[in-house]
Amino acid sequence: MEKAIEVRDLTKRYGEILAVDHISFDVGEGEIFGFLGPNGAGKTTTIRMLTGLCRPTAGTARILGLDVASEIVEIKKRIGVVPEVSNLYDELSAFDNLLFMTQLYGIPRSQRRARAEDLLKTFGLYERKDHLFGTFSRGMKRALTIATGLIHSPKILFLDEPTVGLDVVAARNLRGLIGNLRKQGVTVFLTTHYLEEADLLCDRIAILVKGKIVKIDTPEMLKTVAEEEPIIEVSFKKMHPQIVEGLSERLPQFRVVAVGHNKVRIYGGASAEVLETVLEYAKGNDILIEEVNSIKPSLEDAFIKITGLSPSVMATEKGGGR
Amino acid sequence: MWRDDLRGIFYIALKDMRTYYLKPPSISWGIVFPIAWILAFYLRNPQNFEQLVPGLIAMTILFSTTAAEAVVINFELRLGSFERLLLAPISLPAVLLGKVIGGTIFGILMTATVTLGSVLALGLYHVSVLYLVLIIVPSLLVFSSLGALLCVLVKEVFEAQTLLNLPRFLMVFLSGVVYPVSSMPTVLQYVAYLMPLTYTVDGLRQAFSSIQGITVFIDTLVLLGFFILFILPAVRLLYRRFA
Numbered sequence: 398m399e400k401a402i403e404v405r406d407l408t409k410r411y412g413e414i415l416a417v418d419h420i421s422f423d424v425g426e427g428e429i430f431g432f433l434g435p436n437g438a439g440k441t442t443t444i445r446m447l448t449g450l451c452r453p454t455a456g457t458a459r460i461l462g463l464d465v466a467s468e469i470v471e472i473k474k475r476i477g478v479v480p481e482v483s484n485l486y487d488e489l490s491a492f493d494n495l496l497f498m499t500q501l502y503g504i505p506r507s508q509r510r511a512r513a514e515d516l517l518k519t520f521g522l523y524e525r526k527d528h529l530f531g532t533f534s535r536g537m538k539r540a541l542t543i544a545t546g547l548i549h550s551p552k553i554l555f556l557d558e559p560t561v562g563l564d565v566v567a568a569r570n571l572r573g574l575i576g577n578l579r580k581q582g583v584t585v586f587l588t589t590h591y592l593e594e595a596d597l598l599c600d601r602i603a604i605l606v607k608g609k610i611v612k613i614d615t616p617e618m619l620k621t622v623a624e625e626e627p628i629i630e631v632s633f634k635k636m637h638p639q640i641v642e643g644l645s646e647r648l649p650q651f652r653v654v655a656v657g658h659n660k661v662r663i664y665g666g667a668s669a670e671v672l673e674t675v676l677e678y679a680k681g682n683d684i685l686i687e688e689v690n691s692i693k694p695s696l697e698d699a700f701i702k703i704t705g706l707s708p709s710v711m712a713t714e715k716g717g718g719r
Numbered sequence: 720m721w722r723d724d725l726r727g728i729f730y731i732a733l734k735d736m737r738t739y740y741l742k743p744p745s746i747s748w749g750i751v752f753p754i755a756w757i758l759a760f761y762l763r764n765p766q767n768f769e770q771l772v773p774g775l776i777a778m779t780i781l782f783s784t785t786a787a788e789a790v791v792i793n794f795e796l797r798l799g800s801f802e803r804l805l806l807a808p809i810s811l812p813a814v815l816l817g818k819v820i821g822g823t824i825f826g827i828l829m830t831a832t833v834t835l836g837s838v839l840a841l842g843l844y845h846v847s848v849l850y851l852v853l854i855i856v857p858s859l860l861v862f863s864s865l866g867a868l869l870c871v872l873v874k875e876v877f878e879a880q881t882l883l884n885l886p887r888f889l890m891v892f893l894s895g896v897v898y899p900v901s902s903m904p905t906v907l908q909y910v911a912y913l914m915p916l917t918y919t920v921d922g923l924r925q926a927f928s929s930i931q932g933i934t935v936f937i938d939t940l941v942l943l944g945f946f947i948l949f950i951l952p953a954v955r956l957l958y959r960r961f962a
Binding site for chain 1 (some may be wrong): 720723726727730731734737738739798799800802804805806807808810961
């Protein structure tokens with residue numbers, strides 16, 4: 398597989414803060430590559446360096462063989478970028494926004510209208526083509542912003558947190574669209590802090606924590622990391638804040654992590670001793686248990702094992718709830 | 720590459736005309752304010768108003784271009800759409816020049832209206848069109864680039880308008896718009912010659928005067944110098960902002 402993106406020791410420092418710390422990775426052509434990490438991990442900064450919106454402090458990056466530092470304008474002709482914020486023009490209609498992009502990207506005059514209309518149809522916005530962008534819902538704005546990223550048929554599409562702020566249906570539709578890009582041979586580089594999104598979409602995932610890549614692999618291989626230890630999931634009738642602490646104290650050799658609104662997972666804990674302790678703890682504290690399951694590891698479990706972070710750090714949104 | 724940049728400059732300016740010219744800050748600072756000043760001076764002294772025309776045209780150039788820059792740059796910096804332009808295959812200086820041209824065209828519309836209105840209303844048919852062009856065009860570029868330079872320092876439109884008021888009012892009072900530079904104290908005259916609006920007013924006075932000398936060409940050259948003096952650091956500041 399040819400390399401679409403080659404990154405070596407890429408580093409970005411803002412004063413005392415090391416936002417991206419000597420990261421290296423390759424992305425193959427036609428691959429969907431995910432950058433997974435909590436907010437502040439350096440995902441957006443990496444995209445900004447790769448797309449010319451900020452300059453690396455150190456290291457190199459090549460996109461389709463072109464150097465980001467010296468050939469950025471040529472690179473921009475070949476890449477599409479969808480920033481985290483849907484930043485089109487409120488005062489222009491959906492059609493005019495797309496038309497403006499065709500003009501900026503130098504698409505031949507004879508093809509501009511057709512290209513804009515095709516994308517409006519693909520993204521289900523054709524009926525609203527004359528409506529102002531400012532009047533669109535969040536999901537429609539996101540869809541149109543992604544459409545503008547594809548206006549010049551780029552070879553690589555950078556998507557920064559593509560489904561942030563979208564409702565469940567819009568997010569699912571968007572994932573379908575991203576899946577279709579793979580069929581068209583477009584390389585997709587996406588950042589996300591949604592574990593299930595990375596699991597569903599990506600061929601490979603790089604896990605980024607505090608500016609460093611801690612692991613790169615396929616979702617399946619990442620999950621095998623977690624398979625090495627058994628996991629018990631306990632659902633409580635009502636979650637009490639002290640449950641995680643209480644169980645951690647009683648099971649010091651295991652990791653106890655809160656998951657969702659009423660569950661805890663105990664890693665490395667498929668034993669009678671663990672079950673007995675949990676039941677005793679619940680009984681002693683008048684806590685009702687709904688269910689106890691031995692579960693198949695998910696990407697979330699792999700993430701917890703690899704990074705040592707709680708999944709709650711991934712649930713923190715930059716802008717609005719999910 | 721230069722063709723990409725030229726295309727970018729053209730379409731950014733065109734888009735800004737459609738998108739921002741009717742925004743409230745453009746109207747209040749770029750249209751209403753200069754017109755209010757002109758009316759105030761006219762009502763105060765209608766007999767000698769003819770002498771004030773060059774200064775008032777200069778003031779229109781100053782306010783219309785800087786007000787437009789605050790809108791076309793700071794609206795986009797605030798909403799993040801400025802980055803959208805930087806993602807296109809055009810250079811950063813081309814994006815900024817597109818913004819400067821956007822402000823310049825707004826200034827042309829306002830200045831042409833005020834100039835034509837003054838010429839027709841007061842019968843100033845002896846005006847030199849060549850001199851007007853030689854002074855007005857570089858002046859529009861100078862004050863658009865001054866606007867761009869100050870606007871890239873801040874994020875919000877109101878911050879930009881506030882910051883712009885310092886050079887605006889200094890120039891209005893010290894550059895011969897109302898009081899001739901020659902009648903000011905010597906120290907202030909030195910200060911006046913450090914300000915681009917002084918050369919705009921001087922050049923416009925020559926355009927409207929019956930005796931038209933060659934010093935207008937010097938004014939043009941000085942104004943072009945100011946344009947370079949403002950646009951280069953504006954580009955540099957923008958590079959630093961996206962470093």
